[in-house]
Amino acid sequence: MKGIWVIQARNWKSLSIILVAAFFAAGWIYLERHTMSVFTTDSGPQAFYRSETDEKNVALTFNVSWGEERLLPILETLKNEKVEEATFFLSASWAERYPELASKIHESGYTIGNHGYQYKSYDTWDATKVSQDIQRGQQVLTEFAEERPVLLRPPNGAFNQEVLGIADKQGLSIIHWSVDSKDYQNPGTDQIIKNVLEETTAGDVILFHASDSAKQTENALPEIIKELRNNGFTFSSVESLMTGAEPDSEEVE
Template sequence: MKFFFVLNGKKLKQLSIIIVAAFFTAGILFVERNEIMVFSTSDGPQAFYKAKTDEKVLSLSFNISWGDQRAIPILDILKDKDVQATFFLSGSWAERHPEIVERIVEDGHEIGNHGYQYEKYPSWDDEKIKKDIRRGDQVLSELTRKKPTLLRPPHGQFDKRVLSIADKLDYSITHWSVNSYDWQNPGVDKIVEGTLESADKGDVILLHASDSAKQTHKALPIIVDRLKGKGYKFVTVSELIASTTTKSEEIK
């Protein structure tokens, strides 16, 4: 009986090791907000979401896909606070609001591609994804006279296939490491507290400048002032990538 127990114990241990190894090889990653599960491979493409650095630097990133009432107040705050940020714009929105795009450029902010339509890429075939990225690229390039190099897919949803397509179109996908949840309109205090509790060196903070985010412009000056009070400096996402060792997630 003792021999039988030991033998099965060894088999059980071996089986456990195999299961654990398979789990970590898959590298399960949970993408914030959208709750999609993706898997990594050792040689797969990567999405940037945080920089590994000892310097107190981080990036504010804003998504815009709808409306024209929230963007200007946010731009006014950033200008008043002397903060540079990165704005991910959907092409269809940019076409409707070229004057706001011009203001973003004039204020020295970085612009990234947020696709053309605000639809979920993983549900589309390859050609449709390529067409949407290219259309967004064309609109933003014409309006800003500069080709964007960063892509944040609509809804933040992507997989290895989307990463591969983006890479072939000379884009780097940028996610985020701190979600302010401002899109839920949970209250100014909760947006501020949640962001400040999570923010750390090298983080990319997700915020929104669409009209659906009704409290961001009230929370933003508090967030900026308190982070500055802690010694943080704000840089664009591209500056964060260029000046530090990037931290990325491998996606399948």
């Protein structure tokens, strides 16, 4: 009888180890799925625009596709203003052209997202070409981010349901925006500040550009950051917004 008990105890110990390991594995899978696939619904994947949340968290995002003069001043501004969370969506062909700048973003502690390889609107391409462009972008940007990007902002913000499906199959969440600074129009520093401050609410994803074509962003950023903080906002990563609340999404034709 004693021998039977020893065998059963050993079996139970082994089973306990298996159960604990399974528990942690299941928890990891849940967190990963909850983080990056929460926007895949019964009707298919959705893009993330903003979170419905009562907490005054917002995400600063920057598209980069051209030039080498504007990025470093923007990174310096974020550092000086002690903004620890921001996401830079990089055109991979730009990253190849300016590898030291792409690496600087990662070294500064900011998230690198995929902005495609060629800067062409995905909604004008067939599925194969879109898939290949995303994959090429992933290959290039993984080197600079030192991990595989999990966020995608299609060039020009252009996508359709087919593009959503392609991104989802590649384990990517498409990130749009809910507040557009319109800095790419170069409307003047004061107007960029106004565009952001008048529209921003809790959970918003704010769009800026760090390409050379956006000449006034670096001058508008300090005041925007200061005023948002004065109004009680904090700066979160896109991924934190995604996990912190239910998404506010729009139907894509």
